[in-house]
Amino acid sequence: MRRLLHRELVDPLRPQDPVSDAVPPVQYGECLLSTLAAPLVRIPHLRVPRALTVRGLGNGSLWLAAFLSGFVIREPAPYELYMALLSVVWLGCGLKLRREFGPLIICMMLYIAGGIASIPMAQVQGDAMMYIAVSGFLAITAIFYAAILADDPDRFRIIQSGYTFSAVLVSAIGIAGYFNLFPGADYFTLYERARGTFQDPNVFGPFLVLPTLLLIQTLLRGPVFRHLHLLVPISILLLGIFLSFSRGAWVVLFAGVMIIYFLALVTEQSSRRRARLLFLGLAGVVAVLAFLAAALSIDTVDQMFHQRAKLVQDYDGARLGRFARYSLGFQMVMDYPLGLGPLEFNKHFPEDEHNVYLKGFTTYGWLGGTVYIFLAIWTFCSLVPLLFKSRPWTGFAQCLFAVFTAHLILSVIIDTDHWRHMYMFYGLAWGLIGADKLDRKRMRRANSRPT
Template sequence: MSAVVQIGSRQVNTHLAALRLIGSGLVAFGVFLSGFVPAEPAPYELFMAGQVAIWFLLGLKISRSVAPILILFLLFNTGGLFSMTVMKDITGAPMYFAVSTFLALTSVFYAAIIEDDQRRLSLIFKAWAFAAVLTSILGILGYFHAFPGAQVFTRYDRAMGAFQDPNVFGPYLVAPTLYLMYRLLSAPLTRAWLYAPGIMILTLGVFLSFSRAAWGLFAFCVFALIVVMLLKERTAAFRMKIFTLSIAALVLLIIAIGGALQSKKVDDLFLNRAKLVQSYDGARLGRFERHKIGFLMAMERPLGLGPMVLGKMFGEDEHNMWLKSLTTYGWLGFVCYLTLLWTTVALGFRHLLRERPWQPYLMIAWIVLIGHAGIGNVIDLDHWRHMYLLYGILWGCFALEQRYQMKLRRTQVLPS
């Protein structure tokens, strides 16, 4: 009888393990789809909507460690719903906030799924890197018109891959680039060939996006990754390895960009986009002046203006996440966004150099999030899918750390 029970228990465990493996594969596939957003709703939304619902119906729990991000995101979007009450024409607003709320739930989902099994972090980053390389290749081929119809992967003569906007395409590639760089720097030199091609493809994709925000984000994140790794690994051998690889990478980057600039088309667009301030930034009613006017208007409207209202007034959207949170989500949304961002940054800094299995993923996501906070001064981020993925990764790591600390305390309390 005991043998039967044991066999039955083993079969149940086998089935459960198989289901968890399938579930983890679906999570990775969802992340992969985030690299292909040619229109809204994208396949990512449709797939993730079903997956999130199924996971929670099957018992995925939101722990106390993950609850704060859920509460802050719900309050953030509640502020947006309040802004609809002051709109004369709410056409498009309900769908806008439906997308915002759904993306917020994906962030909570990623955090919960990572807390449930830390091994999913590796799957998430591998899927992200795979998707980034593929969409980057599409953008590169499109930019150089490698085949008939390839221009569908460009916009304004700028690579955008399978995205709607080069300004989203470029930043999307940065976190996978850092992941591959980390693997390159932490692996034996004999395995460099595994990661170097992917890094070069992603770097060229960022460059050909001709997004100043993406260029700045890329430079900041690469520099920050090297600094943090030097702080973490203080051996002379490791530092020499980083120095050698960094010099080699810089030389290859210069050669690659120099080769691309031999094309007159690339050279002209580069010289134009390399200007720190474009005509549409500093002109009358340009980006910076709209920022000033928008902030003054938001100070008089606690409930905000509503989504896309400022864009209809001036012909251009806010292009500033701080202003966007005020105009679209009201004062409540602004406070929640500020609280969420700085809480995440503070917690990430606190856990940054702790030796944990999830430390590399936390480090990469934390660096990239800070970089996105910086470019948020000149671009809107509230519907960027990978931003919510970054928040989910970080809060999943925070939840893992909290569980680790609780387990450690119980171990210390128990008698030997």
């Protein structure tokens, strides 16, 4: 079991052409000292292991970036510090900003420009500047991921591996915290909800969804018995999402699973395999019901579930609750073309916006709010054609599309503005969009050459 899990999560970083550790002697029969004394150019069999090459180190650094994205319990988080250094190094080594993902670059620049223009509207300039600075950094990470994938779309395997490894570990920490499995474990909970290594359970839960979808898709597409070991990380991730008691995370998971399951059905040409998918879907429903029954048999879990499972909480439908603030907020920003200023909305209302589209207008002005909606729609529409193409990364694109779409829906009721993984999704999406455009250009050039 351990070997199978290790192979799934770590294999993308292994060299494809492993070599022996020892360097063979220059000439048969020579002693070790004479071999070491021989000039390097006389050793014809000497090869540097691929894992130690610049490309291998680059891939390893990318894996670590995806892994660190799950540790944001304090700001600045290790992810921010590491990504700042990594982006500079990769750009210095020749990472290209291509026109194929130019819309992402332009929209992010305009979005941040709107935020900068909104800073003078804030009462506390220092906090406002820091907020927009963080937004600018996250925009850079989105562009970085786009450049990485557009340059080599096969790097999705490395990102998937690092992200999945991180999510399973983070989920396990959240579960341990919820059940207080070790001294001080309750540090990883908030309001009796699992939060793992995040500041908020509402971020912790959605973060776990993409790797969950990727693992479920592997079960749907591949031989079930060969991938039974994946039930272990899937169970850990599902339990973590459940114990976050985040209604948003539950919605993202449900919507994501439905999307990838639908795509699996419509893209499968074999009637036999389609029947297999229907059977797996039914088995999945039974497994989820059994999972819920087991979890709800614990009194504390049952009480929290019934409390959180309400569609509308008291703070949602109150006079100045979440839904009322949406209407009043949009009416207010009509009088403020530059926005209210970063971190100013809660000075007019009891709480923050809890709606990223509203926050786009309050914090980034009319320019930023309009650009963000435009970017979200453009990204969604550009991803759709990739879902039905035969590419090595099509499965990854389908899962990314599912979780990205679910996050766009979630953003109506939750502020996802500074969610690190949301900016990663934008970057990964445009990286694949750019890679597809580059592939089509190469095909056109190849077809236009005289034979």
